[in-house]
Amino acid sequence: MKQEGTIMLEYKLAFRNLFGAGLRTWLNVTVLSIAFVIIIFYNGMLDGWNRQARNDTKAWESGSSQIWHHLYDPYDQFTIADAHAKVPAEYKPDIDRNLITPVLIAQATAYPGGRLVNVLLKGITPSQTILELPTVALGQNQENTEDYIPAIVGTRMAHSAKLKQGDNLLVRWRDANGTFDAREVKIAAIYKTTVPTIDNGQIWIPLEKLREMTSMPDEATYIVIGADYKEILKERGDGRQLQGWIYKDEKALLKELDDVIAAKKGGSKIVYGLLLAIALLAIFDTQVLSIFRRQKEIGTYIALGMTRLRVIWIFTIEGSTHSILAILLGSIWGIPLLMLIQKTGIPMPSSVDQAGLAIGDSISPFYSAGMILSTILLVVISSTIVSYLPTRRISKMRPTDALRGKMI
Amino acid sequence: MDNELIVKLENVTKRFPAGKTEFTALSNINLTFGKGEFAGLVGPSGSGKTTLLNIIGSLDTPTEGKAIVLGKTINSLSHKEAAALRNYGIGFIFQTYNLLPVYSVYDNVEFALLLQTMGSTQRKKAVMEALDWVGLADRASSKPSTLSGGECQRVAIARAMVKRPQLVLADEPSANLDSNNSHNIVQTMKRLNKELNTTFIFSTHDQKVMQYLERVIYLKDGKVERDETGGNNHAGI
Ligand SMILES: Nc1ncnc2c1ncn2[C@@H]1O[C@H](COP(=O)(O)OP(=O)(O)OP(=O)(O)O)[C@@H](O)[C@H]1O
Numbered sequence: 001m002k003q004e005g006t007i008m009l010e011y012k013l014a015f016r017n018l019f020g021a022g023l024r025t026w027l028n029v030t031v032l033s034i035a036f037v038i039i040i041f042y043n044g045m046l047d048g049w050n051r052q053a054r055n056d057t058k059a060w061e062s063g064s065s066q067i068w069h070h071l072y073d074p075y076d077q078f079t080i081a082d083a084h085a086k087v088p089a090e091y092k093p094d095i096d097r098n099l100i101t102p103v104l105i106a107q108a109t110a111y112p113g114g115r116l117v118n119v120l121l122k123g124i125t126p127s128q129t130i131l132e133l134p135t136v137a138l139g140q141n142q143e144n145t146e147d148y149i150p151a152i153v154g155t156r157m158a159h160s161a162k163l164k165q166g167d168n169l170l171v172r173w174r175d176a177n178g179t180f181d182a183r184e185v186k187i188a189a190i191y192k193t194t195v196p197t198i199d200n201g202q203i204w205i206p207l208e209k210l211r212e213m214t215s216m217p218d219e220a221t222y223i224v225i226g227a228d229y230k231e232i233l234k235e236r237g238d239g240r241q242l243q244g245w246i247y248k249d250e251k252a253l254l255k256e257l258d259d260v261i262a263a264k265k266g267g268s269k270i271v272y273g274l275l276l277a278i279a280l281l282a283i284f285d286t287q288v289l290s291i292f293r294r295q296k297e298i299g300t301y302i303a304l305g306m307t308r309l310r311v312i313w314i315f316t317i318e319g320s321t322h323s324i325l326a327i328l329l330g331s332i333w334g335i336p337l338l339m340l341i342q343k344t345g346i347p348m349p350s351s352v353d354q355a356g357l358a359i360g361d362s363i364s365p366f367y368s369a370g371m372i373l374s375t376i377l378l379v380v381i382s383s384t385i386v387s388y389l390p391t392r393r394i395s396k397m398r399p400t401d402a403l404r405g406k407m408i
Numbered sequence: 409m410d411n412e413l414i415v416k417l418e419n420v421t422k423r424f425p426a427g428k429t430e431f432t433a434l435s436n437i438n439l440t441f442g443k444g445e446f447a448g449l450v451g452p453s454g455s456g457k458t459t460l461l462n463i464i465g466s467l468d469t470p471t472e473g474k475a476i477v478l479g480k481t482i483n484s485l486s487h488k489e490a491a492a493l494r495n496y497g498i499g500f501i502f503q504t505y506n507l508l509p510v511y512s513v514y515d516n517v518e519f520a521l522l523l524q525t526m527g528s529t530q531r532k533k534a535v536m537e538a539l540d541w542v543g544l545a546d547r548a549s550s551k552p553s554t555l556s557g558g559e560c561q562r563v564a565i566a567r568a569m570v571k572r573p574q575l576v577l578a579d580e581p582s583a584n585l586d587s588n589n590s591h592n593i594v595q596t597m598k599r600l601n602k603e604l605n606t607t608f609i610f611s612t613h614d615q616k617v618m619q620y621l622e623r624v625i626y627l628k629d630g631k632v633e634r635d636e637t638g639g640n641n642h643a644g645i
């Protein structure tokens with residue numbers, strides 16, 4: 001039985017019945033709209049955080065990709081003593097053009113205020129512009145570097161070692177031959193970054209200085225590749241071809257970050273899943289009640305010549321229309337709210353920083369069209385399912401019983 | 409009356425499960441109804457009037473025997489076929505009107521046609537005509553909740569008649585109405601019966617309804633006790 005206005009009949013009935021049901025409908029719709037907006041907010045926060053963390057990590061730490069000395073493992077301090085080699089000659093011109101920049105790492109001990117702290121000395125070219133580290137500060141007093149070594153540290157390191165700009169700090173290291181040596185570094189600048197992995201326990205000094213101190217001329221532990229260089233590298237074939245060096249692409253460098261975000265997403269699913277479940281339960285309950293209370297109406301539909309399947313449709317559409325109203329309502333109050341939050345950002349307590357993830361003072365949520373669309377689908381489909389489930393009892397209903405209102 | 413047969417019941421028996429045994433609501437009913445009949449089932453409560461109307465209306469099936477309605481054997485219809493039979497061939501009028509409260513008078517009447525294939529212009533014309541028949545054209549946009557019981561039942565009559573079915577089944581249509589309204593709606597139905605030659609079958613214990621009937625079938629304990637044809641009863645109003 002297909003005729004014009006067929007589906008419209010179901011929707012017309014659904015909307016009228018829902019509006020006719022008054023308060024109950026609006027309670028359901030309100031709860032569902034809250035779930036809807038919160039799901040978008042949660043996902044938006046995590047996506048925003050993810051984007052921010054990725055951008056910051058790329059800007060401050062990883063660059064577009066890196067080439068590592070084959071022994072280098074940032075999670076294993078013991079590799080550092082051996083993870084260094086001369087920078088392949090092929091890269092020299094690119095380093096000079098500031099397309100890529102080498103970093104050398106050496107283990108050291110610092111003595112802030114008489115305490116002993118293990119640190120990493122990281123040598124980097126002061127004139128580099130690939131990473132956002134304020135390395136220019138390392139090159140400012142080049143004329144009198146005989147007296148002291150300029151260094152920059154992050155706010156976390158400065159805080160834990162109680163360092164201020166202009167402070168001196170004694171560091172002790174071992175050179176390539178295993179001989180101990182000690183010098184003072186002077187804090188030329190303190191930088192603030194969202195990326196803790198280039199801050200905690202690290203002291204950045206000029207690359208040439210570190211090479212000299214450790215007797216490792218021309219050597220590096222890893223090489224950071226700038227965004228402009230990616231294409232050149234692709235054409236030339238990547239660093240894997242070079243003996244003893246391993247190419248690490250963006251995915252590999254950000255893997256840890258992605259894993260943490262994925263785990264957070266999993267956790268947040270429980271929170272908003274619970275909220276959605278409450279809203280769906282309310283719709284389910286409403287459906288059960290309305291099918292029970294409206295037996296006579298169901299009987300009348302059947303007497304008027306409707307098939308049971310069509311009656312089931314009517315009730316299913318009526319229940320799922322909650323979700324359409326919820327999305328409309330959610331848009332009315334949610335869009336201004338979510339946009340405001342996006343503009344102002346959500347302040348983050350500094351304790352979150354301990355997670356070892358790049359996180360700013362505030363996070364601006366990011367709402368992608370795909371995420372919003374899939375949330376809409378989730379809400380519509382799940383509410384259609386819970387609306388459908390109770391209607392199956394209609395197919396078991398005898399129309400004569402329904403008309404008498406005696407179905408149990 | 410015309411010879412054309414609208415309803416033919418052959419040895420119709422209906423039993424309902426009642427605990428461990430069975431309860432016989434109808435036993436061996438043999439009846440026929442022709443085109444344009446204005447007939448009523450009369451009998452005490454529990455005599456099986458509603459059960460019989462339900463079987464004729466294809467809302468239920470006989471346990472034994474055969475019911476043929478508008479050429480279709482009720483016993484063997486699928487849900488879908490039964491729905492189509494009701495959709496096109498049978499109008500129902502209930503004691504409690506059974507209007508859709510969320511719909512206007514117009515929408516309630518139109519509803520019966522939305523299940524059929526009909527263009528919107530033609531549909532609109534049919535609905536207004538049906539509302540004219542029952543004298544409610546001016547209330548088309550009212551909600552059922554604002555109507556009196558008699559008006560509601562007239563909307564229900566319009567809804568049953570709008571698709572011009574061959575058969576209308578009315579289960580105690582006046583039971584919830586006062587005397588004036590009872591007369592009014594039966595007169596309306598009688599007029600439509602004559603104008604459109606629609607077959608009407610009532611169930612009733614209402615004397616006011618009975619006096620209009622051209623045929624009265626007395627049921628008792630699920631059996632036909634008497635079947636009186638003749639226009640004598642409706643002499644006085
Ligand atoms: N679904 C059912 N299950 C069990 N018994 C039923 C069912 N439907 C009807 N009956 C029984 O069948 C008998 C006839 O019922 P029916 O409703 O047809 O009577 P009626 O003549 O319409 O009575 P009333 O004037 O009170 O409407 C009654 O005793 C009733 O209890």
Ligand SMILES: [Mg+2]
Nearest residue numbers: 457458459579
């Ligand atoms: Mg009855």
